[in-house]
Amino acid sequence: MKHKILQLLKGSGDKFISGQKISDELGVTRTAIWKYINQIKEDGYQIESISRKGYRIISSPDILTQEEIVDKLDTKVIGKNIVHFDTIDSTNIKAKEIAANGEKEGTVVISEEQTAGKGRLGRNWTSPKNKGIWMSVILRPDIDPMRVCMVTQVAAAAAVKAICEMGIDAKIKWPNDIVVNNKKICGILTEMSGELDKINYVVMGMGINVNLDEEDYPIELRDIATSIKIEEGKAIDRKILVAKILNYFEELYNSFVREEDIEKSLEVCREKSILLGKEIQLIGKNEVKKAKAINIDREGRLIVRLKNGKEEAIISGEVSIRGLYGYVD
Template sequence: MKEKILHILKNSSEEFVSGESISKELGVTRAAIWKYIKQIREEGYEIESVSRKGYRIVNSPDRLTAEEVGEGLKTKYMGRNIMYFETIDSTNIKAKKLAAEGVLEGTVVIAEEQTEGKGRLGRSWISPKNKGIWMSLILRPDINPMKVSMITEVAAAAAVKAIEDMGVKAYIKWPNDIVVENKKLCGILTEMTGEVDKVNYVILGMGINANLDLEDFQSELRDEATSIKIETGKNIVRKELVAKLLNYFENFYESFVIKGDIEKSLEICREKSILLGKEIQVIGRNEVKKARALDIDNEGRLVVRFDDEKEEAIFSGEVSIRGMYGYVE
């Protein structure tokens, strides 16, 4: 009921809506309307109430609910079903459960806080409340399972475009990190459930350090991680960034999955790459090898040349990539 009242107020074009009209439309008492209005205010909405006129929203909080994110969406299905949580263990864990139950493609699980956020290779991900974007998309691409890893690059292209729309110059550290000033701003985690020749579903997890302060990071991470707020000195409106990200992602994802064309995404990944042309470390299970990053090929693999002049195209799941002396450099 609270969501229905909020929807009515949001669609009133800043005009007052009388308690009586809301009462009639929803079939509840005006006393009940007042109770829900109070709850909505407690969530951070500034609502003006005037006798004989009714209610109107004066200001909305930066919450990542369907109502708030939806205002900026231009998608057909990405983000049109948002499962919102104040606190959750992990959006990826919840998304897997929902995907197994058959929820629609494009469903987004998003939370203000994660208590067990995780990144690639089982690493933990710091996810403080109301400061970042912690979300997972449920995808059901009709593609060869061998091509699923390329969705990471589709997501990276969408993320870097959305972040730059917020006024921050960003780069991609192949295959799944967005970097600002040589520090990690965003991580992408792609997990698939399927069979040899069929994808059942893909969970695309994304964590973006939007409004974190320096003290939100553990001391050992402060040289490698950053946030949009740290880099710009001001908070961004997170719901705007989420909407931009989903808009870009649906566009690039449909090109790849429906048309079989990933060139648009790969072009962005090459153009915004922070690794190409640099000396890097290719870290495998049992060895670390020096190489130069040459290109990203049409399969989304990183093409490198080792010290022995041998060239190789590397799949993202095979190795970790670092700069010669640190995270990027």
């Protein structure tokens, strides 16, 4: 009921909506409405109430709920159902749990804070409260399970397009990191449940360091990780950025799944790549090789030229990629 009242308040814009009108539309008493209004205020909304006029929202809190994002979405499926948490261990863990129980495609699990956020290879992901975008999208693509890894590059393309549209010069470090000024601001983790010839579900998790401050990072990460706020010198509207990412993601994801066209995403990944043309290190379990990154092929593999002149296609997850002297340099 609280959500329905909030929708009515937001739908009235800066105009008052009377308690009687809310009561008539929702079939609840004026006393019940007053109690729900107080609960909405506790969530951080500033609401003006005037006798004989009713209620109106003066300001909304910086939270990533369905009500705060839905009016910015142009999607048909992605983000139409947002499951919001104040704090959670991991949005990917929760998304996998509800996906296994049949939750529909496009559902987004998003939290203001993660206590056990994870990146690739099980690495910890710093996820402080109300400062980043920590979200996971449930997908059920009808594609060959071997092509699921390409969802990561669809997501990377969507994220970099959205971030650049906010006026930030962002690049992609193949396959799943977004960087600004040579430091990581975003990581993508795609996980699948399936069989040899069938996908049960895919969870695409994304963590974006939006408004973190330097002190939010452990000292050992400050040379490779940053936030948009640190690099731009100002806070960014998280709600607008979430909506832009989901809008671009649905467009590129539909091209990939329905039209079997991954090129739209790969074109972005090539154009915005921070690695192509650079000398890099390929860090495997037992050896480190130097090579030059020369292309991303039609399968989303990184094509490198080794010191002996041979070309090799690197599959995501096989090795870690580093610059010769640092994270990307």
